[in-house]
Amino acid sequence: MASKIVGRRACPWCGFEHAHVKESDKCLYFYCPGCGTNGPHARTEAQRANMARGMRPEGSQHAPTPTPAPPAAKAAPAPAVPTPTPPRPTPAPAAAKAPAEATPTPTPAPAPAAPRRVGFFQF
Ligand SMILES: [Zn+2]
Secondary structure, eight states, X not given: OOOEEEEEEOXXXXXXXXXXXXXXXXXXXXXXXXXXXXXXXEOSHHHHHHHHTTOEETTXXXXXXXXXXXXXXXXXXXXXXXXXOOOOOOOOOHHHHSOGGGSSSOOOOXXXXXXXXXXXXXX
């Protein structure tokens, strides 16, 4: 069987950096001299594409091909959730409680203050 090395890639089993990706007359396959794995035999186009991913073509060992990012890395960032700011009751101005004669224009009575929220959001 005349097979030749078409590229190199790291071995997923032992981590050897220059494991062989070989082309035979039937398929593209993986062989690692580091651990002896005589590995996956890619026969379909999709399998061959997977085998070639991250492979350095033979003869250009110092120029690794950029590995496309796995789809899992493209997870959408979580949408920013605005933190709710609790409404703070504004203290009633002292002038509002004074009799109307203190100011020439009568001020409308302030709305009753909302019950003060205690503790939960006020760190
Ligand atoms: Zn290996």
